[in-house]
Amino acid sequence: MIPNGCLMFEDESFLDSTVAKMNALRKSGQFCDVRLQVCGHELMAHRAVLACCSPYLFEVFNSEAEHRGGVSLVQFDDLNPKAVEILLSYAYTAQLKADGDLVQDVFSAAKKLKMERVKQICGDYLLSKMDCQSAIAYRSFASSMGDGHLLSNIDAYIQEHLLEIAEKDNFLKLPRLKLEVMLEENLNLPSNGKLYSKVINWVQHSLWETGEPLEKLMDEVQMLYYSADHRLHSGDAAEELLGACVPEDDHAQFVQIKPPRESIQRQASTNFSCSLSSPIGQLSKHEWKCIASEKTSNGTYVCLAVLKGMLCVISLHERCSPQSSPTTTPCLQKSRSLESRGDEPCETPLAPMHYARSGLGTAKLDGRLIAAGGYNREECLRTVESYDPMKDCWTFIAPMQTPRARFQMAVLMGQLYVMGGSNGHSDELSCGETYDPRANEWTRVPELRTNRCNAGVCSLHNRLFVVGGSDPCGQKGLKNCDSFDPLSRAWTKCASLNIRRHQAAVCELDGFVYVIGGAELWNCLNSVERYNPENNTWTLVAPMNVARRGAGVAVHEGKLFVVGGFDGSHALRCVEVYDPARNDWRMLGSMTTARSNAGVAVLNRVVCVVGGFDGNNFLNTMEIYNPESNEWSPSVETLSE
Incomplete structure (x- = not known):
């Protein structure tokens, strides 16, 4: 077509043909001016193509001294060579093809190369494949990548399916903080959100007071006391109250938080408030977050949380009063009651175990x-x-x-x-x-x-x-x-x-x-x-x-x-x-x-x-x-x- 006397022609097959030929040149190493060394593997490519697709490589090439026709060398020691090859193919063909078990590696490589569109596609794929078995592993991966969008979507899924996820091996293998909470008479624990906000504050303050690592808190069951002023306490108050009701046959061991170090005790604030320059402020620079929590039965709670940057489980069991039955145990009790109907004799249910158990x-x-x-x-x-x-x-x-x-x-x-x-x-x-x-x-x-x-x-x-x-x-x-x-x-x-x-x-x-x-x-x-x-x-x-x-x-x-x-x-x-x-x-x-x-x-x-x-x-x-x-x-x- 020649409007206004000008020749205009659009070859619809030209782009596909050129792309295919360029990719063939890359694979054969012809006219390549970039060598990517990825964990001992060498991949050849063309600077111009990579600079257009990867802002990271554009910055690398742009910062090099004057290029005189030599071959640039870029090294990566923390990427999967197969994932990088997939990204190179995408850069030349606009087609992203990766086996499911390589998607996380492709995501990591795309993050390094600042290929945001690929990152998004990989993240959406992972979300589409996520189930209760894989949710914890996917969350750990998203956290290691520092991807807020992926993390928020995974956390939303965990919040909706926490009880199912809590049955899976990945959840059971997480570090676990075990808490026994004694309630002052006529008190109830607050809602889940407020409860775990108080727990996180208590953990921060405990680490600040003792100077011990978080892992030390997880060694034994911790005794806490929830007082009338709606605060969690550890120490003598909890010890006195819980000591009266721990069953003799309960083999769980309870510990008391060590007394505060003298130099820190002088600085302790009764309301846990602090500036960023204080010890607790330094602790707070790490991620602290309650991801999801559920009340699983009367007096028993479970929470998936991030404490000081560590993904872990918080198990919490409440004791209503020091006069509670000596057979009370921190487990999920499920008893079956059989009532007689009409003239039928009343049947006595078999005695339940002290602890609910699965996989026993x-x-x-x-x-x-x-x-x-x-x-x-x-x-x-x-x-x-x-x-x-x-x-x-x-x-x-x-x-x-x-x-x-x-x-x-x-x-x-x-x-x-x-x-x-x-x-x-x-x-x-x-x-x-x-x-x-x-x-x-x-x-x-x-x-x-x-x-x-x-x-x-x-x-x-x-x-x-x-x-x-x-x-x-x-x-x-x-x-x-x-x-x-x-x-x-x-x-x-x-x-x-x-x-x-x-x-x-x-x-x-x-x-x-x-x-x-x-x-x-x-x-x-x-x-x-x-x-x-x-x-x-x-x-x-x-x-x-x-x-x-x-x-x-x-x-x-x-x-x-x-x-x-x-x-x-x-x-x-x-x-x-x-x-x-x-x-x-x-x-x-x-x-x-x-x-x-x-x-x-x-x-x-x-x-x-x-x-x-x-x-x-x-x-x-x-x-x-x-x-x-x-x-x-x-x-x-x-x-x-």
Whole structure:
């Protein structure tokens, strides 16, 4: 077209063709005048293209001495070469293509190169993929990047899904500040926002007074007192009030904040106000923030917060008065009350555990049901409770040396054995311990070859078997199987599983070890394998009807009873039984309560299930299976029938 006598022509294919040719020149190293050295890898490119796309590189090139046709060298020692290659391709083609596991590295590289549009696209992608399992990891990444927009969106998600996130491993492994708060009579704690503002002020003042690191505060449960002037106090006031009501069998240890250092005490302000030049002002330069908080049950609170720049959990339990029952414990209690209707007899509910527990170890020992460790919304536990069916009561026995959850327990040669698991603050554990009921004490056993969480444990032929579990990153299932000889105190490697799995149910039946269900990554399994120690082989047998992880298992009348668990979406009530003679599974009556990661054992010739998580609450209740009626009941009468 020639308007006004001027030639005008627009070649729509020219730009695409030129871009493709320039990118081909870059990949072949032709006419390149920039060398990017990224962690030992060399990438070639053209100054003009990179200067147009990256304000950071524009500044680098612009600050160089007069360029005389040589090749510029730019080094990066903290970026992923694959991520930088993705950004180079984007600079030439305007197309951003990155595998999901590289997006965070691309984000980091884009931040360094000041490519804001790419940063935004990567951030939006991460937000679209975020779920309750990944939220904590994504928040840590966003914090390390200092990206306020990404942080605010992640924090909004956490605020909406805190209770679901609180069940995940990443949350349970965060550092934890545990608080016991005594209320002055007729007082109530303030709303969550005001409450944690007061907690943060108390933490700042405590660090200022003692001069100790934040980690020191987290070593033990801290005693606080909420006074009529709506302030939190530590020290003698809390000690006097709490000392009257701490239960004798509660193995939690309470500590008092050290007296203020003399030089600092003279400066202490009773209202915590300060200038930026004061010690507290210096502390305040770090990030202090309550991200999300929930009241999880009567008197129990959980909060995800940033204290002095550290992402951590604050667990808080209130005690209403010094005259409270001596059986009060800082756990999520969930009791079931059964009322008689009409002429029906009133049923007595089974006594609940003192502590709500999920991911606990259970076993029958000397006619009693032992429940050890586990976790609730507050912490991983080391306490151990023993249930006496004759008295229908729970009592504490010696606590384990290490807090642990997500483990299983077995009886071997009259002693309890626990191995691996997680303590909620670090990577999976390799340590184990054994309980001698005669001495009422736990002692260490030789460590596993690898750190392992969510592994199955059982005894067979006077040996302890540890099967499957999570790798040290907590995501990938293991095929490992190891056996322990208590006489030689040595571990032996056994044949590997056919399928990687963690959170599987494991038990012994008729001279075989069975591993049931579990998960590979987070995909629930219904497959079942059986180990023959005679020829050291694993063989697949009939699969379950329902895929599940975190189920409990017990042997009763020559059959395997698999109870509850999690199907990937919901905690389960359903129960099924395996008959080895027929090699098949059939469904039984469902429990009264959904339970994942509960404990199962046979007591008084009946199957008992205790604790677990129902999808909303951590449980301390127990229920029993009646084979005659094919029903589950939480009543004492069922146990005595």
